[in-house]
Amino acid sequence: MITKVKHICCIGAGYVGGPTMAVFADRCPDIQFYVVDHNKDRVDGWNSEDLSKLPIYEPGLKELVEKCRGKNLHFSTEVENYIPLSDMIFISVNTPTKNKGIGAGLASDLKWIEMSARQIAKYARSHTIVVEKSTLPVRTAELINTILQSNDSVNKNSNYKSFTVLSNPEFLSEGSAINDLLNPDRVLIGGNDEKSINELVAIYSNWVKKEKILKTNLWSSELSKLTANAFLAQRISSINSISGLCESTGADIKEVSLAVGTDSRIGDKFLNAGPGFGGSCFKKDILNLIYICEYYGLHEVAAYWRVVIDLNTWQQKRISNKIVEKLFGTISGKKIAIFGFSFKANTNDTRESPAINICKDLMEEGAELQIYDPRVNSEQIQKELDYPIKDLDNYYLGAGGWIYSENIYNSFIDADAAVFLTEWEEFRNINWKRVSELMRKPSWIFDTRFILDLNEAKDLGFNIWRVGLG
């Protein structure tokens, strides 16, 4: 299929906009891609000569940026210059949970979506296909369309301009974004205008098989994205609920997951028990779903999804309580090594990471944390914890605080417990003999991801707690 689209703009150079446009640019060499963002630091990061300074870490990303940047992939803050050039514009801006006003704590904040729509309405010059890439409440396309079609935007300009709105939600997972974008399970396109839909289909057809491109109406597409995230999160809460039961009964969550997941009707994905789901989307998207259900008077449906989040909060609390309980009921003044701060492996993203609540709980109990993460720096941790880094001059035992460890083995020094919160590959190769000489005894290992081979550690006399096994 051949597309007439030659210039594509993407508003938002974040975790979705950056990697998505890098893959598009790689697969569509005849199209120019302009990724625009009003955050100058982020854009500077994307334009950095030193590819290790890209604002986002994703396996395979820097190779694509190196290949396409300056050729058909461009990063800029000049939103107003690239909108008029473009035949198609993706909106990939953030849609976080509102923190004040109507719907605070539940509804998605659409102010960046509205801002983007207004920018497009103002600067577009001809017919423009506007594509929702952000995850949005069902019927947001109506809002975008109303802004785009407003008299102000369409008639005051001497040039003729018109718009169609499509929904094309993104299903990539962080840490495997490039692979997910190159080999998607499906591409979902919602819309009413067959011609515009076909333009987008033609772009994806450069690397995605036609059978994998699903076409729906706008509202089904918007709602499917929220529903997919809710279903994925629900599986995690379901398995985490059973992890607690395993610990009480002597069952092993790994064995239960395997036995349950081999039923082809259930499937084996997303059945790993852990410290609860993190990331910027699951919680926000379920809260949004709850808000929509309440809005339409579907209170029982809202209550059903609410439990998925409650269970997630419970799992995190349960883990911090377990650590206190095992360390003789008090961790005041004790050193605890924390391994992994990102919300999952292979990403530097810490948004809603379970590590945040667990670390805060432990510091509230007076623990001194020694935090190590291979990809997250101390400034990022400080921002998330909002808890002072241990100030040695004004420190008293039991005040609770944290320091950053540059080195995996430094974190273990004098620690009573080592808590593994993210499943980074390098944690699987720890030399437990070396560790046994560094930690205070009795030494505890808490494997909240059930990823470590701890046979040697057991023989060396470590006390061990694993999620879903005890």
Ligand code: NAD
């Ligand atoms: P992000 O915060 O990393 O990036 C959004 C970017 O948009 C920011 O850099 C911000 O400065 C920019 N921006 C906002 N308004 C702008 C405007 N008017 N003009 C120019 N720039 C503007 O967010 P993200 O993680 O990329 O998520 C974006 C959307 O995609 C969200 O709706 C999210 O739910 C959805 N999503 C995210 C993921 C993920 O893995 N992160 C996956 C699928 C879908």
Ligand code: UGA
């Ligand atoms: C998730 C979805 O998987 C993507 O399809 C979706 O596009 C994206 O949200 C989004 O809309 O933002 P992401 O949050 O990047 O992707 O990562 P996941 O792999 O889904 O992991 C989310 C959280 O669940 C992580 O904290 C992870 O550790 C946890 N998890 C995942 C488990 O605890 N157990 C599992 O079995 C799987």
